[in-house]
Amino acid sequence: DSGVTQTPKHLITATGQRVTLRCSPRSGDLSVYWYQQSLDQGLQFLIQYYNGEERAKGNILERFSAQQFPDLHSELNLSSLELGDSALYFCASSVDAGISYEQYFGPGTRLTVT
Amino acid sequence: GENVEQHPSTLSVQEGDSAVIKCTYSDSASNYFPWYKQELGKRPQLIIDIRSNVGEKKDQRIAVTLNKTAKHFSLHITETQPEDSAVYFCAATPNTGGFKTIFGAGTRLFVKA
Numbered sequence: 154d155s156g157v158t159q160t161p162k163h164l165i166t167a168t169g170q171r172v173t174l175r176c177s178p179r180s181g182d183l184s185v186y187w188y189q190q191s192l193d194q195g196l197q198f199l200i201q202y203y204n205g206e207e208r209a210k211g212n213i214l215e216r217f218s219a220q221q222f223p224d225l226h227s228e229l230n231l232s233s234l235e236l237g238d239s240a241l242y243f244c245a246s247s248v249d250a251g252i253s254y255e256q257y258f259g260p261g262t263r264l265t266v267t
Numbered sequence: 268g269e270n271v272e273q274h275p276s277t278l279s280v281q282e283g284d285s286a287v288i289k290c291t292y293s294d295s296a297s298n299y300f301p302w303y304k305q306e307l308g309k310r311p312q313l314i315i316d317i318r319s320n321v322g323e324k325k326d327q328r329i330a331v332t333l334n335k336t337a338k339h340f341s342l343h344i345t346e347t348q349p350e351d352s353a354v355y356f357c358a359a360t361p362n363t364g365g366f367k368t369i370f371g372a373g374t375r376l377f378v379k380a
Contacts, residue, residue, distance in 0.1 A: 155310065186368070195356060196311065196370040209365025243310065247366075254299045254318075254360060256368070258310040 156180065157246050157259035165265045171232040174262045178225055178246030184208070185227040186245040186256060187219055196243065202227055203249055234266045269294040271359050273371025280347050281379050288374045290357035291339045297359035299366075300333060300340050305354045305373075314355075315342070347378045 156179035166172055178185050187199040198211035202221035213219075216234075221227045231238060241263050245256040270293045280286050292300075298319035303311035317324045317331045317340065324331050328347075333340040344351055357371040 155312075184366070186366070195372045196358075198368050198370070201365050201367065203365070209363075209367040211367055249366065254366065255301070255313055255316065256366075258303075258312070260310050 155257040155259065157244060157257050159244050159259035159262050161262060162260065163263050165267065166234060167267055168234055168236060170234050171230065172234065172264065174229040174231070174242050174264075176227045176229070176244030176259055178227070179257055182246035182248050182257070183225065184247045184249040185221055185225070186247070187227070187229050188243040188245065189240045190243060191240040199229070231264070236266050239264055239266045269359070269361070269367070269369045271357060271369045271371040273357050273374055275374060276372065277375045277377070279377040279379065282347060282349060284347055286344045286347050286351070286376055288342045288355055288357065289339060290341070290371050292359035292369070293338070294359065294361050294369070295338065296361035296363055298362050299360040300331070301358050301360070302331060302342050303356045303358065305356065311356060349378050349380050352376055352378045
């Protein structure tokens with residue numbers, strides 16, 4: 154157990170819908186990262202937040218947005234869902250701030266768009 | 268743009284043999300290189316990492332080497348065991364204010380008993 158929690162574990166929804174994925178980082182970690190992993194694919198970096206502020210952005214679609222709240226949990230919002238958005242979405246957290254770069258991954262949320 | 272190439276995509280070895288996975292990165296600002304192991308349906312787990320000011324790091328049967336000039340780094344697993352079978356990902360992280368981690372495509376390692 155990495156200490157990073159993600160909810161829900163599984164999500165099945167229809168095309169055109171909107172969903173919200175939630176992540177709670179390890180205690181003390183200030184950074185949260187979101188990744189997308191499609192079937193048999195690598196990990197695609199989406200976005201990083203540090204202490205509530207966006208720090209780095211990857212190839213995140215405009216239909217996707219994220220935020221990190223004052224209690225440091227983060228939410229990834231996916232809207233106008235398409236079949237191709239079906240994937241495993243991982244959240245990771247790290248201390249950062251020049252202390253430690255190690256990222257600890259949560260168990261993931263498996264999103265199925267039908 | 269930033270890119271990490273990883274080879275081979277599949278690697279099959281006999282138990283007890285060594286396994287080597289190689290990665291090349293493009294962003295010269297990259298200064299942190301982690302390796303993750305992912306078992307089927309599970310989360311990626313950090314197994315070893317190296318920073319750009321170090322050329323080699325070892326942890327029991329696992330070692331990583333970094334050649335900054337050539338922009339490549341490698342994972343070496345010695346005395347492989349069946350439980351080493353998994354997908355291994357390399358990654359490169361540039362420290363440019365944020366940590367936009369770029370992952371390689373992964374190597375599926377099979378260790379035959």
